[in-house]
Amino acid sequence: MKILAVETSGEHCSVALSIKGQLYHRDAASDQRQSGLLIDMIQALLSDCRVLASELNGIAYGCGPGSFTGLRVACGVVQGIAAGLNLPVVGIPTLTALAHQATRDRVVCCIDARMKEVYHAAFERVSGTTWKVVMEPAVYSPESLPTLPGKDWQGLGNGFAAYEPALQALYGAQLSSIDKRCYPHAKQVAQLSEPIFAAGGGGKAEEASLLYVRDKVALTIHERSLLKQ
Secondary structure (H helix, E strand, O other), X not given: XXXXXXXXXXXXXXXXXXXXXXXXXXXXXXXXXHHHHHHHHHHHHHHHOOOOHHHOOEEEEEOOOOOHHHHHHHHHHHHHHHHHHOXXXXXXXXXXXXXXXXXXXXXXEEEEOOOOOEEEXXXXXXXXXXXXXXXXEEEEOHHHOOOOOOOOEEEEOXXXXXXXXXXXXXXXXXXXXXXXXXXXXXXXXXXXXXHHXXXXXXXXXXXXXXXXXXXXXXXXXXXXXXXXX
């Protein structure tokens, strides 16, 4: 099975190709240039692996939450490729993909959502690529984050760097380790999609959707000026 995966929900743009479970990937700092990077990266990765687009069995993408622009770029590119090749698509939640990088079985993910907020979710590993959602993906101010049950949680994501004092005050005693530099990657999107595709899952290209947890994706000029104060 050959699966292409893309992830552009934040400041990094990544693509991955899974060939019978073997992963190959490319990634780059996007600087909001995902639309210019993504297609070139996909073409380069397929070329490097000597795989034709027509040989793909499915396409997976990070479906959010994350940057509105980045998510739309990924969804649009995936829809275009999948529709042309009549391939199934699978959306993998951004925070689940981040959790799948964990070295422990209890994970709390916090990604800087800008606007003085974080994207947050908590998971427990059941087995392999199966994760139990302890706290659903949502957006919070760092001071209003929900409390975690128990101890031995691993913290992942740049939210722990952006809002370190608030998160340490809330979760410090419950965290066994923190990786502030960890970010969602297409490698984990590919891994999490594999059992879905293997079971015959995946939707049509036109059914590809995104997970938004923030109702408001744009600020007025006045609101932006307040955030700078």
